[in-house]
Amino acid sequence: MNMKTTADRATGGFFLLFGVLLYFVIIPKYVEVADGAWLMPSTVPNAIAVVLSICGALLMLKPTAHRVQNTREMMFAGLYFTLLAAGLLLMSYVGFVYAAPVLALAVMLLIGERRPFWLLLGVVGLPAGIWWLVAYVLERALP
Amino acid sequence: MVDLATILAGFADAFTLWNLLFVLFGVVVGQFVGAVPGIGPVMAMAIAIPFTFGLDPLPAIAFLVGVNKGGLVGGAVPAVLMNTPGTPDAAATAMDGYPLARDGKPLKATKMALFSSVTGDTFSDLVLITVSAPLAVLALRMGPVEVFALMIFAFAVLSGLIGNSLIKGVIAAALGLLCAMIGSDPENYTPRLLFGYWELFDGLPLASVAIGMLAISEILRRLSQIQGEMKGAIEVRDTGDPNDRRVTWAEYWACRFTMLRGAVIGTILGALPGIGSTAAAFMSYATAKSTSKEPETFGKGNLHGIAAAESANSAVVGSNLIPLLTLGIPGSVGAALIISAFMIHGIQPGPLLFQDQGRLIYGLFGAMIMANILNLWVGQAGLRFWVKVVSAPESIIFASALLLCIVGVSMATGGIFGVAVMLIFAGLGYLMTSYGYSVVIFIISFFLGPRFEVSLSQSLALMNGDWTQIVNYPIALILFVLAAVTTAWFLSRRTPEDPGASVSIED
Structure with missing residues (x-):
């Protein structure tokens, strides 16, 4: 088998x-x-x-011949899943404004991003842009 | 059923500056995300749905249609430039697009893809506009028993066609139905499978399930494949010859029969639930190659190859809405997302839609026509920019997609509980995809679950609980027999020896 x-x-x-x-x-x-x-x-x-x-x-x-992703990939997926869960937990305590930059930074570093410009954009620009869109333009509450 | 005044009013509603802006925005977003390998229009639609809550139904749905249509055009860009399709249906486009790009003609290839895509899409939309209302009239004659039988038939077809195993398809459909059972039951309103979480009394939030399974699970899969290795920027070759940067009228006209055939194939396959745009693109490509006088040039940069693939995969988008608008059954995950947008805005898809919301539907048709025109215009103006988008860092793309999903679901469900549900379904979606269970079938059966149970209950009431009375419902009986025959036929098929990579969200 x-x-x-x-x-x-x-x-x-x-x-x-x-x-x-x-x-x-x-x-x-x-x-x-x-x-x-x-x-x-x-x-x-x-x-x-x-x-x-x-x-x-x-x-x-009657099993099929489907191939499962390799173990390493599944472990990486599990790592990102855990990171997201931790990010959500943090968000439930301190809110989006403080948790989002931390989550974005962790994800970007784990992907392999090391360039300061893109890191700065992801950690500061991205959450700020979402805050502006949701809280200011759409006038809705952030998590 | 729908008078001329309603049709004209619907089109008049669509052709306003406000709606035009939303369609334009949708097309731009769609082409942008389509050009980014790993995002795609389905994920973009899933993320965008919660952000449309505050809008009226027409601009909201028109925006989503724009994203869907724009995504198919954008998906051809990375297929041509990198041999990495932005969407699965662009894989056939890469077969001739990439060799052209390698020869220094990337703009010629992407422009041919754009023109063929818009041609196929427009053809399909015209078919949709023409046939959906008469089909809805026929569908209206169906009662609960026929609707229940139709859903059984649809599940049988979807389970067999999507993915590589009927058994796995049925399991995915059963799981989707099971998740739809969570909440209060529709007949007695008693709590069911709440596990102490009273937030679930109204059922699992649509946005959490859809975004978790379609967007976050796909992001997890892509992130796990990157494994910390960033891709380098791609180099685009250019010969400098202006003729290599454009598609002449003669070149376009020479492909007219190829595009027409592709559009017909895409429209027919799109109208059948379960057969996606990927199958249409490859079938059209194979037909074009087999009927060509120069089949040996296919795969080496033949414009007919691009025209065949793109006209077919784009033609699927319009005709995909035929079963959705006439029967309320989504034929693809894109259509399932549009159904969720309908439901979120309080509109129940199905044959009554033309009767109750005729003006909105013709407004939607108007928006679709606008989206085609804008797709052409934005594509012409933006292709050079989308070529650069292909090289955008994945780190910023995936980080922004994750944060937008979290915020979107929080807005849609009113708190962090919905986001937690989203994360659970992301994990479930990832595992299902990894083990070859289609999330597309899961999502479609989840959407259809409540209607399935209600129509079963009504059928039992009509037949006094006696299933032998089914003989009094010949259409339902035929559909049940067809479902049984279809299931038996799919079961008798040989299991593929090597189905290749895991099932994607588009299958």
């Missing part, structure tokens, strides 16, 4: 279990029961859970 096939079988297995979990645990716990209607609140979610499980099982049996 090669690498490509393993990835499809793994995701197939995940959806098989996810469907089962949805049907037996999540939907009964988080969907309220209501009577007197043609369609119960849980009918469509239950049908989706069944479809997910069946398709997951089928994918395990």
Whole structure:
């Protein structure tokens, strides 16, 4: 079994279990029961859970030759995702005006930008431009 | 259904200076982002939607249409100059555009792309304007049972056509529907899958889901591919000969049949949900090559190759709106974003649109015609500038795109909670793309989810819960049978041995 096939079988297995979990645990716990209607609140979610499980099982049996991105790329994506999450957390405490320059600087440095002009533009010019557009022109609140 | 006065009033609404400015702005933004490899019109539309909240529906949607149309023209620029398509559908353009640029004729290649693109787009728009209203009349005869059957058929077709596996397509559609179930259920208004977050009672915010899955996840993918290595500025060769910088009328006219054929292919494929502009461009290119007297010159800088690809991929944009405006079913992710703009502005797409919002729809058609004219004008004036845009540093482009997404979603959802939802869907979108699950199907089924459930509920009520009564609805029955046949046919297809790179947002 090669690498490509393993990835499809793994995701197939995940959806098989996810469907089962949805049907037996999540939907009964988080969907309220209501009577007197043609369609119960849980009918469509239950049908989706069944479809997910069946398709997951089928994918395990009949995987495609899809290639997954290499591990290094996925790790970089995870790094940027974590950075964004940290930036949002910071933004929720100190606001956009203070958090945006830090986030822009971190992203630009991680991309590999070292030229002072572009860094200055990204850290000062960019957040200032967005502030001007949103707060001044559109008169809306920034996060 | 729509009287002449409404049609004229709609066009009159469109042709105002205010709307002209918005279409112009949209076209400029679209061409700009199309020229930047890695952004593209879909991402630009996703980012722009929240910024249109404060606008009236017509300028808002006209702006987005401008972005979409401009993006297709701009996407040809990096394809020609760097052999790196700004949008996936420009990949066929690169096959003949890049050899021309290498020979010192980059402006000739980009101008041919521009002229063919506008020609194909205009043809497609005329078809849209002509056929959508009569089709909507037919669609109006459909009741909830037929609508439900149509959605099942659309899911079957989309799941099979987009991506490399029907099973993965169905999983993506099921996930989209599942996310649409979050909130209150439409019949009893009881909370469903809220997990204690009452902010979700009205459902997941459209803007968060669309921008997270289409824009942020794509940015994450691009950033992960850069891995700290900045690309150098590109050098554009120029022979200095004025003839190599322009497309003469004779050269344009010589490509008329190629462009017409491309426009017809793009229009037909665009009207079918699921077949994107990339498929249209390659099909048109292959047809042009096979019917050419000099097939050996294709791939070596033949203007017919550019004309075939660009006329077809641009023709998809107009006809993509046919299923959206007549049936309320988006055929592509661009159309799905336009549907979200409609819904955000309180307009429900579908056959009733022509009856209830006829003036707005003909205003939209007017804006589309304006966008074509402006695309030509902005393209002519701006091509030299877009050539420079190709070399803009990715660091500033992606940093600005990220901040604009955060601010846009915060404005749309009224706080940081929506931004957090966006980030979750960005992660989901990235993983789905990486493992070959189409985010396009996910988004389309997410948009259709509430309507799907309502039409199912109404169908059950009409049939007293007895599905054997489906025999009284022949159109619905035919659609169910077609869905089953389509599914069986897609399942019987051989799985591609090597589908290549991961699925992109345009598929």
